[in-house]
Amino acid sequence: MKGIAHFISGVTVASFCPWAVEAAQNGDPTYFILGAVAGILPDTIDFKFYRFFYPHDVRIEPDQTTLDPQPIADAVAAAVSAAAEGKITTLKLSTIKMGADDWRQYRVKIDPEAGEVRVQFGPVVSTGQVPQPDTLPASRSVGLAKFSAPILQSYEPTYTVDIFDGPSFKFTRNDAGQVEIDFLPWHRNWSHSLTVGALLAGIASFWTWHAGVVIFGAYVIHVIEDQMGHMGSNLFFPFTKKRAPGLKIMHSGDAFPNFAGVWLCCLLIFWNVYAAIPNPLYHFTFVRFMMTALVIPFAIFGIVRWLLMLPDKGHPESIPTSWDI
Amino acid sequence: MIFTALTAVLAGTILSCFLAILPGLHIYNVMGLAAILIYWLQSMGIAVSPEVYLPFMIGLVVGWSVLNTIPSVLLGAPDESAIFTVLPGQKYLMTGRGYEGTMMIGAGSLIGLFMLVFIIGPFAPKYLPVVRYVLNPHMHWILWVIITFILITEWPKGGNRGPAGWRKFFDAWSTLSAGLFTFIISGLLGFLLLYRAPVSIENAFQNIMPAFVGLFAIPWCLLNAVSGAKVPEQRVRDTLNINGDLLLRSGIAGGIGGGFAAFFPVVTGGIGGLLAGHATAQRDERVFMMSQGVSKVVYYTGALMLFFVPGLYLTRGGGAWILKGLYTPRTVGDYYLALGCIAISGAVSFLLMSPLTKWTLLLMKKVDYRLISVFALGIITALVFSITGRVGLFIMSVGTGIGLIPVLYGSRRLNCLGVLLLPIACNMSGIGEPIAAFLGLL
Numbered sequence: 001m002k003g004i005a006h007f008i009s010g011v012t013v014a015s016f017c018p019w020a021v022e023a024a025q026n027g028d029p030t031y032f033i034l035g036a037v038a039g040i041l042p043d044t045i046d047f048k049f050y051r052f053f054y055p056h057d058v059r060i061e062p063d064q065t066t067l068d069p070q071p072i073a074d075a076v077a078a079a080v081s082a083a084a085e086g087k088i089t090t091l092k093l094s095t096i097k098m099g100a101d102d103w104r105q106y107r108v109k110i111d112p113e114a115g116e117v118r119v120q121f122g123p124v125v126s127t128g129q130v131p132q133p134d135t136l137p138a139s140r141s142v143g144l145a146k147f148s149a150p151i152l153q154s155y156e157p158t159y160t161v162d163i164f165d166g167p168s169f170k171f172t173r174n175d176a177g178q179v180e181i182d183f184l185p186w187h188r189n190w191s192h193s194l195t196v197g198a199l200l201a202g203i204a205s206f207w208t209w210h211a212g213v214v215i216f217g218a219y220v221i222h223v224i225e226d227q228m229g230h231m232g233s234n235l236f237f238p239f240t241k242k243r244a245p246g247l248k249i250m251h252s253g254d255a256f257p258n259f260a261g262v263w264l265c266c267l268l269i270f271w272n273v274y275a276a277i278p279n280p281l282y283h284f285t286f287v288r289f290m291m292t293a294l295v296i297p298f299a300i301f302g303i304v305r306w307l308l309m310l311p312d313k314g315h316p317e318s319i320p321t322s323w324d325i
Numbered sequence: 326m327i328f329t330a331l332t333a334v335l336a337g338t339i340l341s342c343f344l345a346i347l348p349g350l351h352i353y354n355v356m357g358l359a360a361i362l363i364y365w366l367q368s369m370g371i372a373v374s375p376e377v378y379l380p381f382m383i384g385l386v387v388g389w390s391v392l393n394t395i396p397s398v399l400l401g402a403p404d405e406s407a408i409f410t411v412l413p414g415q416k417y418l419m420t421g422r423g424y425e426g427t428m429m430i431g432a433g434s435l436i437g438l439f440m441l442v443f444i445i446g447p448f449a450p451k452y453l454p455v456v457r458y459v460l461n462p463h464m465h466w467i468l469w470v471i472i473t474f475i476l477i478t479e480w481p482k483g484g485n486r487g488p489a490g491w492r493k494f495f496d497a498w499s500t501l502s503a504g505l506f507t508f509i510i511s512g513l514l515g516f517l518l519l520y521r522a523p524v525s526i527e528n529a530f531q532n533i534m535p536a537f538v539g540l541f542a543i544p545w546c547l548l549n550a551v552s553g554a555k556v557p558e559q560r561v562r563d564t565l566n567i568n569g570d571l572l573l574r575s576g577i578a579g580g581i582g583g584g585f586a587a588f589f590p591v592v593t594g595g596i597g598g599l600l601a602g603h604a605t606a607q608r609d610e611r612v613f614m615m616s617q618g619v620s621k622v623v624y625y626t627g628a629l630m631l632f633f634v635p636g637l638y639l640t641r642g643g644g645a646w647i648l649k650g651l652y653t654p655r656t657v658g659d660y661y662l663a664l665g666c667i668a669i670s671g672a673v674s675f676l677l678m679s680p681l682t683k684w685t686l687l688l689m690k691k692v693d694y695r696l697i698s699v700f701a702l703g704i705i706t707a708l709v710f711s712i713t714g715r716v717g718l719f720i721m722s723v724g725t726g727i728g729l730i731p732v733l734y735g736s737r738r739l740n741c742l743g744v745l746l747l748p749i750a751c752n753m754s755g756i757g758e759p760i761a762a763f764l765g766l767l
Contacts, residue, residue, distance in 0.1 A: 003478050004603035011470055027755050029466030036470050040477060048501070052484050052494040061486060094486055101416055126413070128608040133420075165485045255574075255606040262604040274459045282455045301577070308569025 001225045001252055003040055005261045009225060010039015010218030012265040015272035017217075019210045025276070031214050038200070038218035042226075045191040054186035056092040056168055064096045064104060069119035069143030076108060076117040077145035083171030083179045084149030090185065092168040093161045101127050105162040109325040110181065112151035118325035119143040125162050131321055142324050150176075154245070155183040155230060158325070183231065188243055192223050192233035225261070226252070260298075267293050330380040330662060331669065337384020338670045342677055344385070345392035346685060347704055351538075352389035352625075353643035354708060356382055357531055360647050375652050379659075380666045383629060386644050387670035390625035391434040392678060394618060398427045399685050400549070400697055413610045424561045424682055429611060431678040432565060433618020436576040437583060438671035440619070441627055445584065446664050453588070454636040464590060465753035471592060471600070472746050475739060478603070479504045482735050503734035511540065511727055511740065512747025513764070519748045519757075520766035523716045533745070535709045535717040539724020540741040542705055544732045547725070549698035556694050559686050567611055575612045578605035579619025586620070587627035587641055591749045594624035595739050626667055633663040 014020040014035030023031055060075050062068075072093070079089045096104035105122040120142045124135035152174065159167050170185035190196060197219030205212030223233050232246035250257045271289060274280065284292075344355055359382065363373050398414035417426030460467070484497025514536060517523075524532045582601025586592045598620045602613065628642030633654045640649050654660070689697070709717045724744075731738045751757040761767050 002603060002606050004474070004600070007474055007478070024466045025462050027465060027753075029469040029754060032466045033469055033473055036473050037477065044477060048481060048497070049494070052497055053489050055489040059486075059488070097485075101413070126416070126610055128610045128613060130608065130610050164480070164482075253606060253608075255608075258606040259577075259604055270456075270459060273463050277459065281458055301573075305570060305573055308573055312568050 001261060002258045003043060005258050006043065006222045006225060007036050007040045008262050008265040009221045010035040012268050013217035013221055014214045015269040017214055020214060021273055021276040034211055035214045035218045038215040039222055041219065042191045042222050046187045050191065051186045056090045058089065058091040059094065061094040062096055067121045067137050069121055069141060072108065073117045073119040073143035073145035076110065077147040079171050080147040080149055080179055083173055086173055089171045090168065093166040095161055095163060095166045098124055102132065103162045105160060107158055107160050107323055107325055109158045110151065111157060112153060115147055117145045120323055120325050122321050127163050129162055150178045152178040152180045154181060188226060188231055188233045190234060190237040192226060193235055193237035194220060194223060195236055326376055329376050333377045334380035334384040334666045334670050335673065337381040338388040338673045341385045341388030342392055342681060345389045346395060346681065347701060350705060350708065352385055354534055356385060356644055356647045360651060363651060379652060379662065382648060383663060383666040384670040386629050387626050387667055388674045390622045391671060391674035392681060394427055394430045395682055395685050398430065399423050399689065413614050418556060421557045421560050423559050424686060425565060426614065427682045428679065429565055429567065429614050430618035431675060432567065433575055433579060433615030434622045435675050436572060437579060437619040437622030440576060440580045441623060441630060442664055442668045449634045450636055453634055457637060457639065465750065467589060468591060468750045468753060471596060472750060476505060476508060479737050500734055500736045503730055504736035504740045507727060507730045507736060507740040508743035511743035514723060514727065515744040515748040516761055516764060516766060520761045523720060524713045531712050535713050535720040536724040536744055538705055538709055539721040540728040540744060543721065543725040544728040546698045546702040548732060550695050550702065556689060561683065571612050575615035576619055578602065579616035580623055583620035583623025583627060586624045587631060590641065591745050593742060594621050597624055599739060630663055630667060633660045635660055
C-alpha cells in the first residue's frame, strides 16, 4: 500500500490503545506519533537508508542520446547466464531523467519460455507516469538477447522503468538449477519482518510497555497490509531467508484500496476517540456511524461513478503506447 | 436587501478579478485593508451594513480562490495553497497549453463550489458540530501527526546513480536534509514572530504576512525574474480533455484535502492537497491539477463558510478571523446569505476565468514574462512596506532566505509552513512557552 495508508494504519493502531487516547486527552501526543512512525518505518528503512547501501554487480545506465536498447538486453541476459553458472548476480536498471518532471520510459521483459530478454524504449512520462504527447523515439527497435537457463519468476515478467529510482534484481541459481529472479531484493526483506517489529517493540518497552505495544501493532499492520499485494515480505527474518509470496489481492499503487483503507482508518480513529468520551453529548452507535460515514457515501460514489462513466466507459482521451516486447 | 447583497457580492467578485491576476498578492491582505477602512468609516460615524460588507468579503474570497489559478499557472507565482499545481501547470505552459491547464484547474474550482453549496452546505449544520465536539480535545496530536507525515514522506530525489555507499546516501539525503532544515528554521522564525512580534500592535493581524510573502511569493518571483525560460506560443483549445470519471475522482481527492484543511486549525490548503494526493493515489496529472483546484476553493471558501454554519460558527483561516472582528453570525439567515453569495460569486468567477486567462496570455505576448515578475515583486514589496513598514521588509527578507532553500535544493516548499505548524503545535501541546523561554524569547 501507499505510504499514507501505512502511516494512518499506525495511528489507528495507537487509537485502539486506551492509554494512547487518554494521554492525548491530557495533551501528550507521543503514542500517536510513535504509531505513525512505526507504521511507515519498514518502508522508510528500505527507501531512505538501505537501498543506498545495497551493492549491485551490474548497473545499467542507458544513454539518453542514442536510446539503444541492445546494450540493456545484453547486460540483463549476461546477468541471467552468470547466475545460471552459479554466480549470484545483482543488477540495477537506472532511470533516465529528462527534466524536472520528465522521465524516459523503457520496458524490459525477461521471457522464460522464449529464453530471451527484450527491451524497448517508450515515451517521455511525467512523474505521475503519464505519457507526454509527441515524445516517442523516432526508432523503436527492440533489443533482444538470448540466455539458456530455466527461470523461476517471483514477480511479473515485464518491468517498466521510468520514474525516480529504477528497479533492481538479484539472480540466483536454486537447488533445482533454475535462476530465481528476486525483484527489488533490498525491499520488503529484513525490514518487513515481524521479528524486527518485535525487537523494536522490545527496545521501546525499556521506556514503557505501552510504547512497545503501539510500535509492535503498527509495525505488524504494515507487514500484513503489504502481504495483500504481490511481492510479499520476509516475515520471520533471520529464521526465514526469502519473502513469503503475497496474497495478490491488490497492487500497492491501486487508488481505490488505498483510499478505502485510509478512509476506514480515519473512521476507526474517530470512533475510538468518541468511545473514550465519558458522557458524550451526542449519541450514535457504531453501525449507524459506519452506515453514515462509509456505506452510504461509498454506495453513492459507486452509483455516481457508474452514471458518469456511461458516455465513454470511463476512458478519457489519452495517449496510448504500443509495445512490441 | 437582496439587491444590496447582490451588488456587494458582484463588486467583491469583480475586484477580486484584478487582485487575483496580480501574482503574489494574498486576498487576506486586501481583506485586512478593507476591515481597516470599515473601522475607520465607523469611527467617522458612517455605519456600514453587514449586508454590504459580508457579501463583499465573500465575493473577494470566492473570486480570488477561483481566479488566482491564472497567475499560478501562467506567471508561475503560486500562493501556499497552489504550490503543487505549479509544476504540472508550468509544464502545460511550456508546451503551449497554458490556457488548457488553467481552465482544467478552473473546472476543479467549479466542482469545489458545487460540493460546497450542494453537498457540504446542506449537511454541515447537522454533522460538523458533532465532528468538532469529538475531535476538539485531539487537535494537537492530529497536528503533530501531520507534521510527522510531512517530514517523513519527503522523497529523496538524488542517490539514484552510482555505486552503493555513503556517497549515494549523502546525495539522496541532501534534499531531505534541506527539507528538515527548512522546517526547523521556519519554525524558529515562527516562534520569534509569535513571542516577539516585531510588527506594530495596530497591524498585529498582519504579523505573519511578511514572513509568508518572503517564504512563498518572493522566491518564485525572483526565480522567474532571473530565469532565461522563454514561454512558447500559446494555443487556446475549445474543449478540455477530461470526462466525468476524472471530474469525480478529482472532486473527491480535492474535496477531502481542502475540507480537511478548512476544518482543522493551522492546516493549510497546501497540506490538504498533499494529504489528499497521497490518500487517493491519483497519478493522472489531469486529476491531480483539477483536484488542486477543488482543494483550493474548498479550503479558502469552505473555511469562510464554516464561520456561518449554524451550531458550529468555526473561525478558520485569515478571512474568518478578519470577519469575526466585524460581525458575529447568529441566524440561519446568515448561513443562507453566505451560501447564496458563494454560489453567485463562484458562478461569475468561473465565467470570467476564460476571458481573463486569454487577456493574461495577450499581456504575456506583449510584455516580457520576466518584467511581469519584476512588476509583481515591486507590488508585493510595496504592500508589505505599506502595511508593516521597514520591520516587515526585514522579516520578508529573512523569509525569502528560508524560502529559497527548498527552491535551490529541490526539497518540498511545504516545509516552509514550519513557520506556523511548529510554534502552534508546540503551544497546543503546552510546550510552546518552555521552548520560547529556552530560546530566550520570554
